[in-house]
Each structure stands twice: as structure tokens, then as C-alpha cells.
Amino acid sequence: MFSIRPLVAAFCLSALAPLAMAGGSHGSHGDEATPNIGQPGVAAQATRTVSITLYDNYYEVDALDVKAGETLHFELKNEGALLHEFNIGTAPMHKNHQREMRKMVASGMMTETGMVEMDHSNMPGMEDMKHDDPNSILLAPGESGELTWTFSGDAELEFACNMPGHYQAGMVGEFSSN
Numbered sequence: 001m002f003s004i005r006p007l008v009a010a011f012c013l014s015a016l017a018p019l020a021m022a023g024g025s026h027g028s029h030g031d032e033a034t035p036n037i038g039q040p041g042v043a044a045q046a047t048r049t050v051s052i053t054l055y056d057n058y059y060e061v062d063a064l065d066v067k068a069g070e071t072l073h074f075e076l077k078n079e080g081a082l083l084h085e086f087n088i089g090t091a092p093m094h095k096n097h098q099r100e101m102r103k104m105v106a107s108g109m110m111t112e113t114g115m116v117e118m119d120h121s122n123m124p125g126m127e128d129m130k131h132d133d134p135n136s137i138l139l140a141p142g143e144s145g146e147l148t149w150t151f152s153g154d155a156e157l158e159f160a161c162n163m164p165g166h167y168q169a170g171m172v173g174e175f176s177s178n
């Protein structure tokens with residue numbers, strides 16, 4: 001049965017999350033409490049495989065149903081002429097990531113069509129700048145990739161491309177849980 005207690009517990013946990021995550025990669029993304037968006041999954045344990053094609057600048061689908069606890073294996077293909085991302089997160093997470101991607105493009109580390117290999121380990125403020133979040137995959141034009149994710153059902157999630165301007169152009173879809 002529902003009671004107020006689990007809600008209070010969940011609130012306290014999320015209020016503490018920024019402290020607990022201070023050294024983690026997501027703690028540096030912003031000031032908001034880090035929501036429980038789920039975790040990387042094992043492809044062999046996926047309940048479904050979902051194939052999605054990425055175009056300039058939209059996804060083949062604009063909504064996907066997921067159940068709490070479900071593991072989806074995504075097969076992604078970029079048929080566009082630009083670099084695109086498939087990132088699973090909340091709207092505020094995407095907003096933060098868009099700020100990072102803008103920085104990466106502005107610094108020359110990334111272009112509209114691909115990543116640029118460069119040593120940025122001694123560039124102030126750029127030491128941690130790399131694109132290796134487990135909830136995201138970046139695909140060059142013509143490239144294919146995979147991502148497996150286990151959904152918690154605890155957060156309102158979107159799949160989005162955070163390349164500058166793409167989200168705003170409509171390169172975003174929603175995960176609806178029911």
C-alpha cells in the first residue's frame with residue numbers, strides 16, 4: 001500500500017545525492033539532485049531490442065514505452081550527415097549536457113560532424129571533458145552503435161541529442177512508463 005513514508009525516504013535520498021555524488025561524474029553536471037534514471041544493462045538480459053535510426057535532426061521514433069525494471073537493448077544507426085547522440089536522461093540532465101557539448105564544440109574538441117582527437121589533459125577546466133557517459137552514445141555520420149539500459153521507472157526520461165541546437169530542433173523523444 002502507498003504511504004507517505006517511502007516518499008519521504010526518496011526525498012531525503014535525492015536531497016543527499018549531490019553530496020554523495022560530489023566526486024562522481026554526474027555530481028559535476030549541475031546542482032539538482034541526481035535522479036535515479038536506472039543503470040547500464042547487460043545486452044543478453046534485455047527484454048527487448050529496439051532499433052532506432054537517427055537523422056538530421058530527429059529520431060525515427062518520438063516516444064517509447066518502458067516498464068520499471070525493464071532492460072532495453074538499443075541498436076542505433078546514424079543516417080544523417082551530422083554527428084548525433086542518443087542520450088537517456090531527464091530534461092534537466094539534457095540541459096546540463098547541452099552546456100557541456102557547446103563547450104566541447106566551442107573548444108574545437110568536437111565538430112558538427114565528428115570528434116576531434118586531441119590532448120586536453122592540461123587544458124584548465126577541460127581535464128574531465130570526454131564523452132563516455134554510460135547513458136549516452138555518440139554516433140558519427142553512417143556509424144552504428146548499441147546501448148543497453150535498465151530503467152528504474154523512478155524518473156521522467158527522454159532520449160535526446162545534445163549536439164548544439166539539435167534538441168531545440170526536435171531531436172528528442174519521451175520514454176513513457178505505464
Ligand SMILES: [Cu+2]
Pocket residue numbers: 057083084085161162163166171
Ligand atoms: Cu543530433
